[in-house]
Amino acid sequence: MPQLTGGRVLREALRGQAGRITGSALLSTGHQAGEAMVPVVIGMVVDRAVGTGSSSELLLWLAVLGAVFLTLSFSFRFGARLGERAAEQAGHLLRVRLTDRVLDRRGGADTGRLPGALASVATSDAARVGMIALVLPLGVAGILGLVVGAVALLRVSLPLGLLVLFGTPLMMGLAHVLGRPLQRRSEVEQDRIAHTAGLAADMVGGLRVLKGIGAERAAAERYRLSSRAALTATVHAARAKSWHDGTLLAVNGLFLAVVALVGGRLAADGTISIGALIAAVGMAQYLIGPLSMLVWVNGELAQGRGSAVRIAEVLASAPAVGGDAPLPGPVTGRLAVRGLTHAGLRGLDLDVTAGQLVGLVTADPAHAEALVDLLGREREPDSGTITLDGHDLSTLDPEAVRGALLVAAHDADLFEGTLRDNVVAPAGSNGNGPGLPHQRTSPADTHGLLSAALAASGADEVAATLDGGVDGALAERGRSLSGGQRQRVALARALAADAPVLVLHEPTTAVDAVTELHIVHGVRRLREGRTTIVITTSPALLAAADTVHFVADGALTASGTHEQLVREHTGYRATVLA
Amino acid sequence: MTEQRELLPTATGRQTAAALRALLRPRRWLAAAGLLVLTAATAVGLAVAPLLGHVVDLVTSGAPASSITTPVVALAVVAVLSGAATAYGLTLIARLGEGALAELRERFLDRALRLPLGQVERAGSGDLTSRAGNDLNAVASVVRSGLPELARSLLAIGLTIAGLAVLDWRFMLAALLAAPVQLYTVWWYGGRALPLYARQRIAVGAQQQQLLETIGGAPTVRALRRREQHLGRVTARSQDAVDLTMRGVNLVTRFYARLNLAEFIGLSAVLATGFLLVRSGEVTIGAATAAALYFHNLFTPVNIALGLIDDVQAATAALVRIVGVADLPEPVAPPAPRTPADASLHADAVSHAYTADRPVLHEVTIAVPAGQRVALVGASGAGKSTLAGLVAGVHEPTSGSIRVGGVGIGDLDPSGRRAVALITQEVYVFAGTLAEDLRLARPDATDAELTAALERVGAAEWAAALPDGLSTVVGEGGHRLTAAQAQQLALARLVLADPAVAVLDEATAEAGSAGARVLEASVAAALHGRTGLLVAHRLTQAALADRVVVLDAGRIVESGSHDELREAPDGRYAELWRAWSGRREQDA
């Protein structure tokens, strides 16, 4: 696959809308041509009717004017619709494509990028690239409008036409030169404004914490300072822009004076008619329209290119993990770790017998995180292997791995929706990758799974407190639940997936000891006969495990039952019994 | 789900107008000066058409070619003058608009931060964030580009019509033939656009929220293989926004088609009037030309002014959402603020319901004598965090009262030292430098005080090891702190806020057993000299407390010392303790 560049993203987005863009360009050209014809027709009316007093000429030319208006109005209406549709659709498709890339089984797009920043690429940048589908036809139309005007003028008078034809690009160049310092100012302004907006969003995000320490006023004051700095920058930028606009206006007026001078002398000499003079003057004024439009189009193109580069960077981010081999089923659930080195782990060796409940204790919480990332195929290990039933995870399709080996991360998110939707994915929503060993389940099974998972995790109690039970709604990220309730629902979700191998990371930190015991028994019973690995330092969970492995200094240090390890290993005791 | 949310208040038209007046009043001289300068600029610019008409007249009267120089020089002078005056006038207007905008956004955020937490959370964080982001932007862009354009366009229209009247009053009448169509169009459009824009803003907010949820939860979505479900949700939300936008576009293009009709009517009428007046010898061809050019020059300002109605509609939909929050009354200061007599904490018969008819706390009464520590324990979902939030004043109880040192928390002096502070169950690191984050708790703290606070909670070492020390940027986009470090930071904020009463909700839960021991020391240090209410599943915390209160299903079921409760047969606490210590003590 050739390298995905901003240019390619842009081209592909435009190619997808080629029909609409072409249609819009044609219609917009019709519109511009119509606008350009208006001053010409005004000149004709003065020339042929007002100057001569002929009523029939008046009616004739007013009819022509009517036809011109009809054309320009119709062309604008449908040209604009096509252009906007192209822009919106292109932006929408990019948005979906970006989301698809972020959610891709191989990951990598969200590594090192903040959700807020990624969301802004998917909204602002996608919209900006889409905008190009709208401005491109307008640019074409603007240029053609200039040409039509110039041709009309050239036919009336060669010197006047040439003057307008050469004067116009000159003015455009001037506008460009004048606009450059403006761009710098506006960048500073943008930065300050973005900072102020970001500050507001951050404070709203941490509202609970702010209120807890009564820092609302201090936060508002901090925002005020940032807002004042933004104000200074925007006023500066606005002043620069005002003088830029004023200068353009003056330059334009001076140009008009020159046209009037040349045209007036030609008319006085009798070289051209009064109508031609009027048309020329009208044209010099009309040209401001397409001209400033071209300046605007230029700016949009520059922004669109910048956005396309950012989009391309996300789309082309290196996958975090590889592998595409199918996982031959059925999975027995035997796991082996060999020489695993990654983020603090140093040559970890570990064997998990199929069907066991295994406890895994790491002295350093960072090592637990590393294992969670590796087992969940969020990262490739620096070196070493993890095999499932003898197959190296790194060679397998990540989607297939996750179907067989589900990792329930400690910080897993709940989603807005009903409790049921959170726990069991609605039918048909599981992305079934190639060679997925895990079968899709029937509705009856789903129901059984749901209630079993809810009971085992203690989330049935949560359902009981909700209006509507399992069909009760949860707020975004499950914020309408207590901390322990959120954790139980996330656990129920992991259990309901019914994966051959399940890895749970600290699933009970937010629940009380009695509920924890209940969960321990529930998990033990529900996962009977299937491999379950619990990465935790909680004694209650560890005591229920068939085997416990203790990882210290990044390597396997001891294995045995919880009781044995507590008795025999001081390091283990220090880690687990606090 | 968006439909059943109880969104934050939006302002009525009258409230919005009043808020705008209040913003403009202190800036009225600036507004007057800006308008004056722009009027002058526009008036000067109006000389262009008659000057051109004069050129036409000179030509038709057969004057020598050299006579044209004078009006042309005048044209050049007009160009320079109107350019300069326009620039200056626009500067003044920008200062006016930007100043008002800054004041509005500052007041918005101030009120937004003081909204009751429950209200914000019921509305969904997307509601407030999209107001603080999208809506403020929409208003800003109209203020930035729309306001000056509007001022110029309206002036141009008014003065051009006056100019037409000066040429001949009949020209003006002819031009005004376009007005009924324009007025009708505006009325026709306004009625349709406003509701559409309101819906579109909500759709865009929903799209944003879905993107944040899906992208923020990407690892979870991958792990559970729910990609298609989430892709479907994002696609649906995005398509909704696109569809509504396209409906708006259809409306706008029909709007402009009607305006084109008005242009044609007016222009034909002016031309026909010129024809008749020239034929009857009442005006010169130059005047007729000037009239036609005047009217042709009106196209752009009229389209801009009427087109801005579109932007203004969109901005109004945003503005009502901002003013709705910004205009909330300032929380009333107590008429007679009182200082707490001591550091004791009392909750009397406190009840709370997040949603009406679903109470989660029932008449809870709890007393913490000054300087003592009370542990609040109980099953998950019993209402501990709720009670913690209530005593810290983060939520308002549905009924009952809370007193600190004998003073109701509503009667505490709001400008004084914070009486109660809460460390919430979730940790949050604010974006900015470490020092800025800490100073949220005490804005006037010196660097030495910040360091001392970090030292006290055992965070000085890692803080000093950060790349830029106290100036290291942390939080979103900055240096990432571990869960334990973030929790220590929260404790350092507590030390700086220096409240008499500290409420800690699971301050040691997320760090794992080993990390918890370190944090327990930090907690002890931060609590030193304060009254403490500690919510804890880790019962080691409870064992150290002066008293333990057990909450179950929103009611206090036991209360006493750790030893008393532990011994009680069939007690809730005894059961919790057995479950907690069972695997910890037997072998240790």
Ligand SMILES: Nc1ncnc2c1ncn2[C@@H]1O[C@H](COP(=O)(O)OP(=O)(O)OP(=O)(O)O)[C@@H](O)[C@H]1O
């Ligand atoms: N924002 C909210 N909106 C609606 N209901 C809520 C909200 N927060 C909590 N609840 C409900 O109120 C009850 C008490 O919750 P609370 O957070 O006080 O429990 P908790 O004792 O702190 O539990 P945990 O130990 O799990 O943190 C729970 O049933 C919970 O679902």
Ligand SMILES: [Mg+2]
């Ligand atoms: Mg809680």
